[in-house]
Amino acid sequence: MGSHHLGQIGIIGNGSWGTALAKILTDNGNTIYWWVRNTEAVSYLQNRYHNPHYLTSVRFIADTIRPTNNLKQVMESCDTVLICVPSAYALQVMEGVDKKMWQGKNIISAIKGILPESNLLLNDYLITHYDCKLDNYVAITGPCHAEEVADERLSYLTFSGLNDKLAHEVSKAFNNTYIHTTCNHDIWGAQYAAVLKNIYAIGAGIAHSLDYGDNFLSVYITNCYREMYHFLKDHFEKVHPSNEKPDFHTSAYLGDLLVTGYSLHSRNRTFGTMIGKGYSVKAATLEMNMVAEGYNAARGMQAISKTYSINIPIASLIYKVLWESLTPSDAFLKLEKMLS
Amino acid sequence: MGSHHLGQIGIIGNGSWGTALAKILTDNGNTIYWWVRNTEAVSYLQNRYHNPHYLTSVRFIADTIRPTNNLKQVMESCDTVLICVPSAYALQVMEGVDKKMWQGKNIISAIKGILPESNLLLNDYLITHYDCKLDNYVAITGPCHAEEVADERLSYLTFSGLNDKLAHEVSKAFNNTYIHTTCNHDIWGAQYAAVLKNIYAIGAGIAHSLDYGDNFLSVYITNCYREMYHFLKDHFEKVHPSNEKPDFHTSAYLGDLLVTGYSLHSRNRTFGTMIGKGYSVKAATLEMNMVAEGYNAARGMQAISKTYSINIPIASLIYKVLWESLTPSDAFLKLEKMLS
Numbered sequence: 001m002g003s004h005h006l007g008q009i010g011i012i013g014n015g016s017w018g019t020a021l022a023k024i025l026t027d028n029g030n031t032i033y034w035w036v037r038n039t040e041a042v043s044y045l046q047n048r049y050h051n052p053h054y055l056t057s058v059r060f061i062a063d064t065i066r067p068t069n070n071l072k073q074v075m076e077s078c079d080t081v082l083i084c085v086p087s088a089y090a091l092q093v094m095e096g097v098d099k100k101m102w103q104g105k106n107i108i109s110a111i112k113g114i115l116p117e118s119n120l121l122l123n124d125y126l127i128t129h130y131d132c133k134l135d136n137y138v139a140i141t142g143p144c145h146a147e148e149v150a151d152e153r154l155s156y157l158t159f160s161g162l163n164d165k166l167a168h169e170v171s172k173a174f175n176n177t178y179i180h181t182t183c184n185h186d187i188w189g190a191q192y193a194a195v196l197k198n199i200y201a202i203g204a205g206i207a208h209s210l211d212y213g214d215n216f217l218s219v220y221i222t223n224c225y226r227e228m229y230h231f232l233k234d235h236f237e238k239v240h241p242s243n244e245k246p247d248f249h250t251s252a253y254l255g256d257l258l259v260t261g262y263s264l265h266s267r268n269r270t271f272g273t274m275i276g277k278g279y280s281v282k283a284a285t286l287e288m289n290m291v292a293e294g295y296n297a298a299r300g301m302q303a304i305s306k307t308y309s310i311n312i313p314i315a316s317l318i319y320k321v322l323w324e325s326l327t328p329s330d331a332f333l334k335l336e337k338m339l340s
Numbered sequence: 341m342g343s344h345h346l347g348q349i350g351i352i353g354n355g356s357w358g359t360a361l362a363k364i365l366t367d368n369g370n371t372i373y374w375w376v377r378n379t380e381a382v383s384y385l386q387n388r389y390h391n392p393h394y395l396t397s398v399r400f401i402a403d404t405i406r407p408t409n410n411l412k413q414v415m416e417s418c419d420t421v422l423i424c425v426p427s428a429y430a431l432q433v434m435e436g437v438d439k440k441m442w443q444g445k446n447i448i449s450a451i452k453g454i455l456p457e458s459n460l461l462l463n464d465y466l467i468t469h470y471d472c473k474l475d476n477y478v479a480i481t482g483p484c485h486a487e488e489v490a491d492e493r494l495s496y497l498t499f500s501g502l503n504d505k506l507a508h509e510v511s512k513a514f515n516n517t518y519i520h521t522t523c524n525h526d527i528w529g530a531q532y533a534a535v536l537k538n539i540y541a542i543g544a545g546i547a548h549s550l551d552y553g554d555n556f557l558s559v560y561i562t563n564c565y566r567e568m569y570h571f572l573k574d575h576f577e578k579v580h581p582s583n584e585k586p587d588f589h590t591s592a593y594l595g596d597l598l599v600t601g602y603s604l605h606s607r608n609r610t611f612g613t614m615i616g617k618g619y620s621v622k623a624a625t626l627e628m629n630m631v632a633e634g635y636n637a638a639r640g641m642q643a644i645s646k647t648y649s650i651n652i653p654i655a656s657l658i659y660k661v662l663w664e665s666l667t668p669s670d671a672f673l674k675l676e677k678m679l680s
Binding site for chain 1: 483484485488489491493494495496520522551552553554555556557558559561562563565566569587589590591593594595596598599602603605676679680
């Protein structure tokens, strides 16, 4: 299949999602440079063709991956860079790269969060701080648990970019028998949807631990979708009124909320379950050995909703549980009365 | 709490849903006449205060229920009649009652289907054949597995009627600590949503049996919602343009689709799983000892979509599997290409 228009592709990050994306690209005939922080993982990938800690079942085809812990080498070698690290580490990773190296590169973001230091989406941060061009940016979103990509079970991904040709080329690089792709222009909305859904998934976990049932969960998620829909619509109309409005009843928006809110694989949902059971954020984070994206996202979206004057009352209640010591049961007593 | 404005209430039907509704009404202080076809069930309810076959864990408060297999007696004694039988048997049950007896009664429908003989919603049938008044009609919908009502887990019900006062009185009769209620005017849309969701749930079961995963299921249900949304919106604008348009991102519409599509309790989903595994409709029906509502609904909605010229391509594919021997795997190969 190749990727001539994209040139050489590099991937930054080797968590589950980065590993799944590497699998798709290499299955499709691409050779990738791959920045992997951990040297043990580098040699594992070099010698045994799989990741030691994430999606270990994925065995790469020999010679399709060039793992390294030298980020500069990846940046120098690649025309297209896919960034796939937790949003909390993105800044730290990017600071290791000279500003000039970002110029002219195609940037694909698979980060599902806002940068916690600035409350900015990656594209807004790169434009402000690295003089990147929005025309070179494509965001990947969609309901896509990495575990199911490893099993090659049919999944749908959405590629959002203002540059039609680039978005199309990127989507083509990922499209195959088990990945169906679509493109749109909605860089901001698609990413905000991906951020919001992690907050709502924490709420789904809290609801589960407070012993609400399936009937309630369906009403909760329905109301989360209504809130997400209004946020996206209002944001779109306030900030990008001249663009073509996307259909929000699609996989990147409602679909991603559903898979995250309903799946027991979801780490944000698991985090919420612990919070609902009375774990502190610190204890839950230690127990999971990771920061759930929705935790910082709740604070970020709280700030963003104020910036744009768009209310997101459900996400705000989750924020207050995580950051202002509102108890989960008090939050849900309030929530019960808000739902319809 | 009482129900003075509703007068004496009667319930027709004692399946799981009828039993759950009887529990709510009697928990709220109402005494109900209850038509139960099976004489064994009548004496069980009279002597042991619970149903022998459905929601057996629900024990009624003594003297709050008056079970009988004499339908005329129920009709003569009651001012408000709640109908809760499978749509396939509704006509047969109603034929046992003299036309005059329906006059002036408040009719609450908890039937989640269209009458298969006429492809009509119950309200349209009653108006055409029994001279009932639309002003006396209220439909109950919402994501509400009866099993969770039995456990008194918080659930949300929607009461749709053109007569605000009646809808409000009915909703008040059901509202309590574990049932939250809302009202709207959308008799047709709320009921069509309840019908469509059973068809889509059969599809969810088929997808499950064909080994699609959570990623796919979320995309499938998202696209079902988009189709439902467009059907409801188009139908509303074509048939009831002067009414106030309801918010479809609420529990009676999206919520009911979610609980039915995702829950393993759903009988339509179970039926779909058998169909996907290669059972014939007849074998699946025998195995389940009941007709899944979505089976007749698929044929009914196929006709209704033609009547109103509103396409519902996903529901049509399920229809073709159930009624025109399209194989489940061929249907889903087509479906894969339609989703986004």
